[in-house]
Amino acid sequence: MTARRTKFYLNKAEGKWQGVCAGIADYTGIDVLWVRVGAVLITLMGAFPWTLIAYFLTVWMADNKPAGLYLDRAEEKFWQGVRSNPTASTRDVRSKFRDIDRRLADIEMFYTSRNTRLADEIESLR
Template sequence: MTARRTKFYLDKRNGKMMGVCAGIADYTGIDATWVRVGAVLLTLLGGFPWTVIAYFVTGWVAGDKPGEFRDSDPEEQKFWQGVRAKPGRSIRDVRSRFRDIDRRLADVETHVTSHNSRLAREIEALR
């Protein structure tokens, strides 16, 4: 069974301590540096015991990022971050892409099947 791409994982490969902030950054698509700065600011501005407790509990409870997700290309990572953030929008995006591909294929089919003597000569010359 493959791991789920919409689940939160620790990113120990890019993490500093336990990989919690890097995991949050990977999950949301925000730069890990900003997540770390936000965690430190939240801790210093009044959330001291609770943010530290939440950090360690998350590091203890969450699983490591599966190896199959580590070497994926940036476009695929961006797609899955969009799925996690707004699943409905990502479905609309995929449908839109398929409609665009279908339209372009129809245009190519119309061009190839239309009566175009120059194109027919070029195709015959290739045979």
């Protein structure tokens, strides 16, 4: 079974305790320090038992991050962008493919059209 790159995973390799904050940081692209500070602040501002319950439920329900999920940092950033705004990601990919398709159509038209100069060059090479 292949791992899904748009799923939330616990990151125990970079985590301090169970990897929940590091997993949130990986999922969102926010620095792990700010995720930890936010978790502590939310806990201290009155959500004490609920943040611990949510933390333990996350540890219990989430899977560990598979080794080799991303090839490099650029691929990880790409998938973070897909998770944050999938519509923009698909729009960017469609735009790139549309540009490539247009360029290929231009090349095909150049080589399949009646081009006497090109035909003369090919004949001179024979």
